Amino acid sequence: MISQKKTPYLVIAAIFALGVLMPFVIKKYQLNMLTEIIVFALYAVSYNLLLGYAGLLSFGHAMFFGMGAFTVAVSLIHIPGLSLWSAVLMALMMTTAVGFITGGFLLRHKGAYFALLTLAFNSLFYAVATKWHKITGGDDGLSITRPDLHLGFTTIKMAALTNFYYVTLVVIGTAIVFCWYFTKTAMGQTVLLMRENEERMKFLGYNTNISRLILFTFTGALAGLAGAFYTLHFQFVSQSAISVDMTTAVLLMTFVGGTGTFWGPILGTFVYIILQNYLSDITDRWPLFMGLIFIVMVLVIPGGLSQIILSIRSLFSGKRNTGKPLAAEESSS
Amino acid sequence: MSEVPVFFLHGLAYAGLLFLVSAGLTLVFGMMNVLNFAHAAMYMLGAYFSFTLLRATGQFWLCLLVCPLLLFIIGALVERFLLRRVHAYGHLHELLLTFGLAYIITELVKLIWGNFPLAVNIGGFLGQTVAFFGVIYPIYRIFIFVCAIIVGLTMAAILYKTRLGIILRAAVNDSEMVNALGFNVPLVFTGVFAFGAALSGLAGVIAGPLLTTYPGMAHEILIDAFVVIVVGGFGSLGGAVVASLLIGELQSFGVLLFPKLSLALVYMLMAAVLIIKPSGLFGEKQ
Numbered sequence: 208m209i210s211q212k213k214t215p216y217l218v219i220a221a222i223f224a225l226g227v228l229m230p231f232v233i234k235k236y237q238l239n240m241l242t243e244i245i246v247f248a249l250y251a252v253s254y255n256l257l258l259g260y261a262g263l264l265s266f267g268h269a270m271f272f273g274m275g276a277f278t279v280a281v282s283l284i285h286i287p288g289l290s291l292w293s294a295v296l297m298a299l300m301m302t303t304a305v306g307f308i309t310g311g312f313l314l315r316h317k318g319a320y321f322a323l324l325t326l327a328f329n330s331l332f333y334a335v336a337t338k339w340h341k342i343t344g345g346d347d348g349l350s351i352t353r354p355d356l357h358l359g360f361t362t363i364k365m366a367a368l369t370n371f372y373y374v375t376l377v378v379i380g381t382a383i384v385f386c387w388y389f390t391k392t393a394m395g396q397t398v399l400l401m402r403e404n405e406e407r408m409k410f411l412g413y414n415t416n417i418s419r420l421i422l423f424t425f426t427g428a429l430a431g432l433a434g435a436f437y438t439l440h441f442q443f444v445s446q447s448a449i450s451v452d453m454t455t456a457v458l459l460m461t462f463v464g465g466t467g468t469f470w471g472p473i474l475g476t477f478v479y480i481i482l483q484n485y486l487s488d489i490t491d492r493w494p495l496f497m498g499l500i501f502i503v504m505v506l507v508i509p510g511g512l513s514q515i516i517l518s519i520r521s522l523f524s525g526k527r528n529t530g531k532p533l534a535a536e537e538s539s540s
Numbered sequence: 541m542s543e544v545p546v547f548f549l550h551g552l553a554y555a556g557l558l559f560l561v562s563a564g565l566t567l568v569f570g571m572m573n574v575l576n577f578a579h580a581a582m583y584m585l586g587a588y589f590s591f592t593l594l595r596a597t598g599q600f601w602l603c604l605l606v607c608p609l610l611l612f613i614i615g616a617l618v619e620r621f622l623l624r625r626v627h628a629y630g631h632l633h634e635l636l637l638t639f640g641l642a643y644i645i646t647e648l649v650k651l652i653w654g655n656f657p658l659a660v661n662i663g664g665f666l667g668q669t670v671a672f673f674g675v676i677y678p679i680y681r682i683f684i685f686v687c688a689i690i691v692g693l694t695m696a697a698i699l700y701k702t703r704l705g706i707i708l709r710a711a712v713n714d715s716e717m718v719n720a721l722g723f724n725v726p727l728v729f730t731g732v733f734a735f736g737a738a739l740s741g742l743a744g745v746i747a748g749p750l751l752t753t754y755p756g757m758a759h760e761i762l763i764d765a766f767v768v769i770v771v772g773g774f775g776s777l778g779g780a781v782v783a784s785l786l787i788g789e790l791q792s793f794g795v796l797l798f799p800k801l802s803l804a805l806v807y808m809l810m811a812a813v814l815i816i817k818p819s820g821l822f823g824e825k826q
Contacts, residue, residue: 264632312811315818318631319575320774323766324814330763331807338803451759455639462636495647501640505626505633 219384226376230369242372244480246436249379251460251472252386253429258458259466260390261422262402266454267313267325270332271302271427273449275434278302280349280444281342291354291365295378295435302431306424314419329451336446348445351438365439375436382432387469389425398422459497462504465511474512545675547792553681555788556688557747561761562768562780563695564739570775571712571732573631574623577638580762581645582737586611586744587753588653591660594748600662607745608738615737619730642758650755657754666749684746691739692781699777708732764791767806771813773823782821 226245230238250272257263275298282297283289313324336343343349353365356374363370389395401408401415408415438444447453456479464475487493508514565579589610590603618641626633661667666680699705711718711725719725751757768787772779787806794805813820 262632264635312814315814319569319573319635322635323575323770327763327766327770327807327810331804331811334803334807338800455643458636458639492647492651494643495651498640498643498647501643502622502637505629505637505640506622509626509629509633 215387219387223376223380226380227373230372235368238368238372240480240484242368242375242440244476245375245379246433246440247457247460247480248473248476249382249386249436250430250433250457251464251476252383252469253426253433254457255461255466255469255472256386256390256398256422256426256429258461259468259471260395260402261398261419263419263423264318264322265325266322266451266458267309267329268426268430268457269449269451269453270309270329271306271430272434272437272453272457273332273336273446274305275299275302275431276438276444276448277336277343277349277434278431279435279438280351283351283354284349289354291356291374291439294354295432295439298431298435299428302434303424303428306427306431307420310420310423310427314416314423326451326454329449329454333446333449333451336449343446346446348443350443353439353442371440375440379433379436382429383473386429390469394418394421455497459501463500463511465513467510468513468517471511471513474516478512543796545673546677547796548789549675549677549681551789551792552785553684553750553788554791555784556685557743557750558761558764558768558788559688559780559784560691560743560746561740562765562772562784563691563777564736564743565765566769566772566775566777566780567695567739568733568736569769570777571708572729574634574638574733575631576733576736577635577762578618578641578645579638579736579740580758580765581642581649582611582615583740583744583747583761584649584753584755584758585614585645586741587660587748587757588649588658588744589741590745590748591653591658591753594660594662600664600666600749603745604742608741611741611744612734612738615734616730618737619733623733624726624730646755646758653755655755657752660748660753662749680749684750687742687746688784691742692777695777764806767810769820770810771820773820776820776822779820779822 229241233241250268254265254268257265257268278298278301279294282294309328313321313328316324337345339345353371355365356363356370363374365371365374390399397408397413397418401413401418405415434448437448460475460479461472462475463478464473465471482496483493486496490496504511510517561580561583565576568574568576568579586607589607593603593606594600622637622641623634626637662680666683667678669676669678670682671677699708707718707723708728711723711728715725718728747753747757747761751760764787768780768783771786772781772783786809790805790809794801798805817823
């Protein structure tokens with residue numbers, strides 16, 4: 208028997224192996240979609256760290272995503288010969304700084320107040336992106352070409368989708384695994400406990416405000432990384448990357464997958480992107496379906512798809528699993 | 541500077557509209573603790589209903605009466621059959637529900653009326669201009685401001701001078717106790733939500749002739765209304781009055797004085813208030 212502790216690592220290895228094989232199996236437009244899914248999966252996972260783990264409903268996650276996306280585009284355009292890594296690193300630094308500063312204001316409030324404030328801040332960034340035509344391109348957006356990847360001994364041509372897919376798989380995949388690792392650390396567990404009983408955590412001597420700010424900054428940087436790869440993938444960015452619709456999208460991905468598990472949002476991203484691609488071919492009323500899915504999910508399956516899967520699994524294994532938001536792990540160590 | 545009085549009046553008119561939108565929003569939020577994302581979508585619905593009714597009958601006064609009533613019914617249905625069901629799951633689900641609803645309403649509006657601006661013309665007395673102190677000004681904009689004052693006073697009177705108002709305020713503090721005393725609290729909440737929807741409908745009817753009626757109008761006013769609530773203080777009616785006036789005038793003079801910054805000015809005000817007094821100008825400390 209495989210021990211419980213090793214199972215997640217095996218799953219991760221299997222998914223990576225599957226990812227490596229994918230370009231040989233699927234068609235080019237499907238590979239395109241898969242790259243998009245991987246990028247958005249990180250976005251959704253980072254969002255769920257806020258929503259599912261910390262219980263913070265943010266309507267402003269797109270400001271980090273968009274900030275990352277624009278930083279990459281702007282720096283690639285204005286700094287000739289900039290390497291791919293430097294551009295991504297700049298996006299990370301930028302979103303970390305923005306997350307730290309805005310977090311200071313936003314996290315003074317909780318619940319609906321927080322939701323409303325994040326929306327207002329997102330609108331501010333959107334207004335800037337739309338109006339600051341000189342830098343952001345306004346309504347026209349910015350076009351870039353992916354710089355090639357220099358590894359010292361060899362150069363990988365990034366123009367080929369397959370190459371870019373592998374870079375995305377490795378970088379974003381590692382980031383997602385890191386998120387998973389984060390939830391297992393003391394810091395990750397602190398966030399969970401804070402959601403459950405903040406007063407008690409304060410009594411125990413934890414500075415909950417600092418922990419929340421760290422989490423907010425961390426998730427912001429992750430969304431920024433996703434945004435950076437979004438620009439690199441489409442080789443184009445417009446103000447829609449920083450719009451409220453981008454937050455709505457991630458909210459729906461996370462919610463469809465279910466906020467109760469770590470992998471729920473990843474599943475939700477798969478469903479969302481594939482559904483969006485096919486539905487927008489058939490009808491241009493995609494937002495209408497999105498709204499309907501939203502309401503049905505909220506009314507009928509508030510735990511999302513992962514709740515359904517968990518309850519099916521518990522039918523077979525006989526273990527009870529409520530599909531409730533992640534509970535803190537009981538650990539004796 | 542002969543523009544100053546005109547811009548001041550423009551600001552008052554927009555402040556009136558902002559108050560009408562945010563009053564309903566802040567009422568529902570203050571009473572039920574539900575942040576209604578669909579509020580602006582309902583406001584848009586009011587504007588479109590009014591457009592259709594006005595074209596059919598030509599009676600603007602009739603629109604002012606019928607459209608809020610329609611929205612009242614819609615609001616009551618939404619509260620009774622959707623919101624109440626998810627109430628047990630907490631605020632997050634209520635928020636998400638209204639969010640989904642906003643999407644559906646916006647798309648239905650596009651489906652029924654089309655994705656383009658519609659012009660609303662009101663003839664008669666309201667469509668004329670009036671001259672005073674050497675300024676020629678459209679009556680309609682003054683009418684908006686008067687409407688806002690009437691609605692504001694009526695709400696204040698109901699909340700603070702009537703028995704219903706006492707029950708409402710008591711239900712916010714301790715709904716179980718009020719329920720135990722024999723008042724139908726769920727019905728009260730349905731009424732509050734429906735009244736908020738009716739207010740948004742009224743604002744929509746009034747907004748039609750002032751702004752253009754188009755599918756983006758909901759999002760446009762939503763952010764401004766949210767800023768009003770943040771600046772004025774969550775759930776505070778008095779705060780909504782002051783913040784509406786502030787933001788209305790800021791928008792109006794912002795265009796005159798700093799045309800490039802006008803979009804950002806409102807957010808700067810919000811950020812300033814948040815730094816100095818995070819609970820808003822009239823908000824209670826959380």
